[in-house]
Amino acid sequence: MTIEAEPLEKLRARTSEKWRAYPDDVLPLFVAEMDYPLADPIADALIAAVHRSDTGYVGPDDRVQRAFAGFAADSWGWEVDASRIHTTTDISVVIVESLRLAIRPGDRVIINPPVYAPFFEMVPEAGGVIDEVPLLFDEGTGWALDLAGIELAFEGGARAFLLCNPHNPLGLVHTADELRAVADLAARYDAIVVSDEVHAPLTHSDAVFTPFLSVSDAAREHGIAAHSASKGWNITGLKCAAFVTQSERMSGLLTALPGEVETRTGTFGRIANEAAYQDSRDWLAGALAAIESNRALLTSLLAQYLPEVRYREPQASYLAWLDFRELGWGDDPSIHSLEQARVALVAGPDFGEQGAGFARLNFACSPSVLTEAVLRLAAVTP
Known part of the structure; x- marks a missing residue:
């Protein structure tokens, strides 16, 4: 089963935190919600x-x-x-x-x-x-x-x-x-x-x-x-x-x-x-295939456009722990990301003092949204 993220215009009709916390010009890659449609058996x-x-x-x-x-x-x-x-x-x-x-x-x-x-x-x-x-x-x-x-x-x-x-x-x-x-x-x-x-x-x-x-x-x-x-x-x-x-x-x-x-x-x-x-196990397998594909895409995008950002591919879930320290975006890079790139990430220091200089990114989205997010971040790099 192939699972694809829904288009942004449809996603923005959702009322969950991911789609209500920020205005529409922000790509919300923060809270742990996926952009995939609900599994049919659950619906x-x-x-x-x-x-x-x-x-x-x-x-x-x-x-x-x-x-x-x-x-x-x-x-x-x-x-x-x-x-x-x-x-x-x-x-x-x-x-x-x-x-x-x-x-x-x-x-x-x-x-x-x-x-x-x-x-x-x-x-x-x-x-x-x-x-x-x-x-x-x-x-x-x-x-x-x-x-x-x-x-x-x-x-x-x-x-x-x-x-x-x-x-x-x-x-x-x-x-x-x-x-x-x-x-x-x-x-x-x-x-x-x-x-x-x-x-x-x-x-x-x-x-x-x-x-x-x-x-x-x-x-x-x-x-x-x-x-x-x-x-x-x-x-x-x-x-x-x-x-x-x-x-x-x-x-x-x-x-x-x-x-x-x-x-x-x-x-x-x-x-x-x-x-x-x-x-809904077939749906889960399809979602995981999409997540793993985006995991590899994120690796490629960062290598091409943001090589200063260090990242180890996760073994589970759809969350990337990104190290922005080489870019000099401060202890909380999510502030710079939101203000300058209009990409919402989770502040690394929220996860403990060891998170200073880091941010968490949710890549359970469409490949096009993930690509746009990385391009926006790269465009504001000093």
């Missing part, structure tokens, strides 16, 4: 729900849990018990509510900047204190978890680790060996790992996603995974995400969740997630 399921006036509260129903379990088994060889999956509104709620159960107020929670900006808010919301263990970078091998630094943080009293897998904004897919090492550390220090895996369905064909809970008994005893079809199928506004556990210990921890955490799940979110996991 059909939602339209059918409207026609039957199925707009009430969520009820007792495990179809989305079973659909996810089937997708996980087929995609990653990961066998998940649907009875150990619980839904809520979105990934942020999975993270915050899991941390609330795992820590006491004032406990330290490890994160790995540069990392998804809301992590810096979610940890305090759950009552925790952020403990930064930045990712390691090697010019030859790229980015990696600082396992020694994570151990020092646990040794120093950190009670939880908020893992981003795949890692946003880098598109980094952590290896099974790294994840096993994290699980071993969590077991040694009796800590909890909350693994945000929302970008997992968007892992590229040249990488292998490993679910954290799949790597070992230690991971299952000390881990909770956060999953949703929201990013993979571009349905973030429909509000459904899942707590996934694989042990009596972690399932027992979730029994302390208030009932309202689950009943706040969106009915349309459940319907859309089920249709995504069960019936």
Whole structure:
């Protein structure tokens, strides 16, 4: 199945953040929304729900849990018990509510900047204190978890680790060996790992996603995974995400969740997630093909027009972490990009102090829009 981005005139009729935050002369390559049309099975399921006036509260129903379990088994060889999956509104709620159960107020929670900006808010919301263990970078091998630094943080009293897998904004897919090492550390220090895996369905064909809970008994005893079809199928506004556990210990921890955490799940979110996991896999494959094609196009465009901007191709998702430091656009290049090129990017410093001089670009758009964006950026280079 071939998936193509919709034309700008049609996209600008959307009311989501991507198309309402800036005026029409700005190319919006910032927030993580794709420009592709909704998968037909998802659209059909939602339209059918409207026609039957199925707009009430969520009820007792495990179809989305079973659909996810089937997708996980087929995609990653990961066998998940649907009875150990619980839904809520979105990934942020999975993270915050899991941390609330795992820590006491004032406990330290490890994160790995540069990392998804809301992590810096979610940890305090759950009552925790952020403990930064930045990712390691090697010019030859790229980015990696600082396992020694994570151990020092646990040794120093950190009670939880908020893992981003795949890692946003880098598109980094952590290896099974790294994840096993994290699980071993969590077991040694009796800590909890909350693994945000929302970008997992968007892992590229040249990488292998490993679910954290799949790597070992230690991971299952000390881990909770956060999953949703929201990013993979571009349905973030429909509000459904899942707590996934694989042990009596972690399932027992979730029994302390208030009932309202689950009943706040969106009915349309459940319907859309089920249709995504069960019936929209061909659409996902087509979207990934388009994303990978744009990944290569961005590499070529930067090499030709902006060779000073350094960039490592991501292994997952459609987000590019661009290093503008050689251009001298300051700590936040997104300001210069917006004001001078009318291209909206996400500020690198939002992802931690390690993001100074960087910006994040969303390339899940048409090749023509991506080309125009790079040409605009190149035209304002000093």
